[in-house]
Each structure stands twice: as C-alpha cells, then as structure tokens.
C-alpha cells in the first residue's frame with residue numbers, strides 16, 4: 001500500500017534555480033483536502049488544471065491565465081514519494097530552488113513537517129483500467145502504463161557515454177523506501193552539452209553542489225556517486241515528479257524506456273483526458289480494476 005502523509009505546518013525552501021540561476025522560494029502549506037493547489041498572484045489553481053512545457057531539460061508548469069513555474073519535478077517527486085497530496089504551493093520567483101539537485105533536501109524537511117494518514121483518510125487514486133502508451137520514435141523512447149493494484153515503475157536508461165551506459169531499476173512506493181532509494185539520486189548533465197545548454201539559458205544554476213557532470217570516460221560527483229546506478233534512479237525521481245502533475249495518486253504499472261520529461265508529460269495528458277472523459281472528480285472518486 002502506498003504511504004500517504006498529511007502536511008502539518010508550512011515549509012519554505014529558498015535558493016537558486018537549476019536553470020535560471022535566479023534566487024526564488026516556494027512555500028508548501030497544508031491543503032484543505034483534494035489535490036495540490038498552486039497559489040499564484042492571489043489565485044488558487046488546482047495543479048491538474050496546469051499544462052506543461054517539457055521542451056527544455058525539465059518540466060515547466062504553464063498556469064491557466066498566464067504564468068510559468070520552472071523545474072517543478074524534483075519538489076513534486078518529494079511530495080509524490082512521501083504521499084503528500086493535500087498541499088498549497090506558493091511561489092516567489094519563477095523557478096523552484098534546485099537545493100541539492102535531487103529530492104533529498106525537500107523530502108527530509110517535508111517528512112519532519114508531516115504525519116502518516118489513517119486508513120480512512122487516504123486520497124482517492126486514479127486506477128488505470130486499460131493499457132496506454134506514448135512513444136518518440138526518433139529517440140527510440142517509450143513510456144507505457146498498465147493496470148495494476150499499486151504504482152510500480154520500471155525504468156531503463158541508455159546513454160552512449162561509458163560512465164552511464166545502460167541502467168535499469170524498479171521502484172514501488174508501497175514496497176521501497178523513497179527517502180533511501182530514490183530521493184538522494186542527483187540530476188546530471190553531459191559535459192559535451194553544457195555550452196549548448198547555457199547558450200539556451202539552461203543549467204545556469206548548475207554546479208557540482210547540485211549535479212553530476214559526465215564526460216566520455218568519467219563522472220565528476222561531489223562525494224562520489226551515491227549509488228552505482230544513480231542516473232537511472234534520478235530518472236525514476238523525475239518520472240515520479242512528473243506523474244504528480246496528474247493531481248492525484250496513480251495506480252498503474254509504468255514501464256519507461258529511455259523516456260524523458262516530454263514523454264512523461266504526454267502520458268500525464270493522456271491520463272488526465274481519461275479522467276475527464278469518465279467525469280471522474282479529482283478529489284473524491286476512486287476506480288478499482
């Protein structure tokens with residue numbers, strides 16, 4: 001069973017954004033039931049009503065009525081991994097702080113500020129009733145979702161760079177320990193693409209304090225790699241963060257092959273369309289397969 005928690009008090013995170021390099025902060029406050037809500041210029045916007053742009057190297061939220069929040073995925077992975085769904089997310093600035101380049105700093109604070117929910121208080125998940133897939137033929141990447149009793153993720157990552165190569169890992173929030181197994185896995189960049197990224201206004205807040213730097217033969221990592229397969233664990237972290245955009249917990253078996261934020265967001269859009277087609281309210285309804 002997936003663990004769920006209730007936020008007890010506001011928690012604020014401040015720091016530079018990974019891509020803009022600009023200072024910003026985000027405050028998470030206890031919600032009033034239902035799913036996550038974004039506070040933006042005096043408006044309260046359900047997270048599921050936001051669209052996304054994943055053309056860069058992260059996931060940006062496009063808010064209804066205007067506004068953009070960059071690089072939400074590592075914070076959302078922490079909320080997803082801890083099972084915190086009733087939350088208000090208030091922004092100052094345009095990018096979520098990078099902190100340590102993974103979900104550990106977010107998750108440790110959120111854990112201290114929250115408590116487990118009782119059985120009868122669990123948020124209603126969306127249970128997928130039939131298989132779905134999205135793919136990018138050019139990149140030979142695929143993301144498939146199948147009906148399942150719980151959320152389970154299998155991820156395969158493949159890079160020509162020798163230090164990464166091919167890695168595969170599995171994670172299930174109900175079986176594994178998000179804080180131990182996934183949250184510490186840091187984001188990474190290829191040295192060969194760093195100039196390209198910075199010319200496009202990306203990775204400007206990146207450093208060895210919050211990212212792994214990979215060249216053709218070696219990895220620069222502060223303190224060394226935290227796991228032999230830290231790269232694929234970070235891909236699972238990104239996927240958990242992007243699935244949080246659904247606005248409610250998901251019950252599905254997810255298989256991700258060489259996927260990235262673009263495919264993740266396409267799957268979330270497909271899932272959202274299923275929910276709205278069936279007129280399933282986000283806050284209450286549960287479907288069992």
Ligand SMILES: [Zn+2]
Nearest residue numbers: 073187234238
């Ligand atoms: Zn990431």
